Amino acid sequence: MIAKISATENLGGALGYNFKKVEKEEASILLAQGLYQNKEETYTMAEVFADMEALIPKKYRTKKVVFHCSLNPHPDEKLSDERLTQIAKEYMETLGYGKQPYIVFKHNDIAREHIHIVSLRVDGEGKKINDRFEKRRSKQITDTLERKFGLIPSSKVTDREIEEVSKIDITKGNIKEQVSETLRSVLKHYKFCSLGELNAILTVYNLTVEEIKTEFRGKKYNGLVYVPTNDKGGKISTPIHASNIGRGVGYTAIQNRMQKSKQAIKPLISIIRYRVLQTMRTSPQTEEELRQRLEEQGLRVVIRKNDNGRIYGITFIDDEQGVAFNGSRLGKGYAANVFNGYFFNPTNNPFLDEALYGSLSVRLEQIDKAQALLQSMEDEDNLVDELIEDIADGSFLPTGNDDWKEAAWQRKLRKQSKVKLRQRKH
Template sequence: MIAKISSTENLGGALGYNFKKVEKGEASILLAAELYQDKDGRYTMEEVFADMEALIPKKCRTKKTVFHCSLNPHPDEKLSDETLMQIAKEYMEALGYGKQPYIVFKHSDIAREHIHIVSLRVDSNRRKINDKFEGKRSKLITDALERKYGLIPSSKVSEQAAETPKVDIGKENIKEQVASVVHTVLKHYRFCSLGELNAILSAYNLAVEEVKTEFRGKKYNGLVYVPTDDKGGKISTPINASDIGRGVGYTAVQNRMKKSKQNVKLLIPTVRKKVLQTMRTSPNTEKELRQRLEEQGLRVVIRKNESGRIYAITFIDDKEGIALNGSRLGKGYTANVFNAYFSNPARNPFLDETLYGSPFVRLEQSVTVQPLQSNAEEGDNIIDELIEDMVGDSFTSTGNDDWKEAAWQRKLRKQSKVNLRRKKR
């Protein structure tokens, strides 16, 4: 469970944001503590605002007197209203706000239901509620609540990703939704191939496809973004990268991948170690593998062809913002290895110490010990990457490409050359 805490002096803004969701039917009020309730048992924006404002001392040194927090369970978690209410109560009590007035809203405007809490940072005696190490204390509290209620660990989910909903083609603003997802992903995650990028985007019901076209005799590469269903099937018209905005086209993504190859090197041994430790528990099914990897803070995306053969496997650390294909971890972690394992779980190659090393190898040693690794650049098994991209290319060319962006860049380069020539003269 991710807790996102903010401070503000705008009480009306914090309450207004949540009450507008209630008016639209996208949120509901779960709980209110120490606040006025009308004769019909309802809470209105005007009454809650007046009630809270009256409790803020007139002469107060604390400027940002409003506490606003969102608690975000794991996207796969479906919790009852009673459970969410109890979690909110215990969270506020443990953080030091148990005796403060607060109101709890349940938001259901996106697939992942979550709650927002609005309270006050000062008490009736003008004393500020202790906020020292608030972030660290909050993390300890949410971890304890996860254990108490048997929740799926969500520490792997970034705060920004937690607030980004899936693309919903049932809504009119599809292009804006796609732009929001793509900008969030490109800002937070590191990836070295389009396959790894697609593994990340799949959580948001989105995929990216490279297209090639010819314009006035010149060949161009471009990208289109395609809304998908939960199974990855294309369900809407592809959107040209140049129609979304700057920084999401072919050149930008290629530059991101180039930088990522250098940045992920130090993280590969840690991810490899977690995968190896998980596989040595001999999970019998893909579902078990997912559950055990989540305990390690990793998410796995497995892709199969029509015959059910695993052709790609990607491990994602949402907290670190990194996606790594199995082949990038080493030859012993490719899709073929996992396909063979799940075809016959009784034969577990990951238990072979001669191939994968001792199960008691320490983490700092694993940085230099790279089992089943070639002398090529770490984890960069080019053949496996090419096979994965070829087999996984389920989208057909749409003709809707990013040639406009490339043509514009080409025009700028020509203008730059002309200016240089004039200066030389």
């Protein structure tokens, strides 16, 4: 079972997302802790919102006051409402939210049933509920609950399996809303540097994006449209202009996202390149065999062909890391024309040529360096998080030094020194 926790300022948004599912009969309410129930013994969006808002004190320092969490059992689990309710209660109690008002929704809009919990991050006195190392503690709690209730371990659940995204289905209606929800989830999780890479990600959701260019009063404009497709990639619905979907999906927003992604994905290039090389050195004889062997490496591949069957595009996707790489982005030796030549004559495998692709030992060394860089980036993020926590709690006072990295490291060293002193005393 995997927990996904988020913090937000928007109580109405968190509740609205879940109550909209209830209205569509795609969700139900399992439990409401410390909230008012009307005479019909039901809960409405307006009543729950008013009740929870009234419980937020007038004075508090926490900016993101709303706790929103989803608990995702393995897709093969079939748990009763009673068991899900019990899991939600124990999870919230152990995480420190047992005395907080909260409401639990069971979602059944996709094959994998799961629950969402909305609560408050401050108590009645305005004090923040302890969220130090929250995700780490959450993982420990879900591991304990798995053992207690005999659930399939979360180690067997991939991030891909818990994504709350389903294929666009035009027969269900509300196409624009489906497209909006799909894009919101995809853009939140994935990094990409071109529209081709974004399209490769979207193929699994039966959606494609196209760039359009127009001219008005002598001035040129660029825009994007999103089009639902069938499983073979054929367009099956009217294009929806980005401006009709909402913020964050238009031409400028996507261009900005692509620019930011270029820096973020750099440490992963060597890792993905090595996994592709390792796969190709097994000499897969067909495209389907390539797909299967890449899946064993944790990669998904999207191959694009023209009418003559020539491969003109290939994209490798790591769904867990949330990244997509066109072959050429990994290097010239991984471009589409190289794969086209290989599958035209699989007996001539260029990936076995160490003069061109290097030895696996060198690749492994590159991987080690890349993973070390990723780890250092994660450590740096953790330092920032801890520093922000202390500033919010008032336990860290600015020293006039505007180099926050140096300040964070000094703080870490002080902590280590205190630990060593305590050890010596004992």
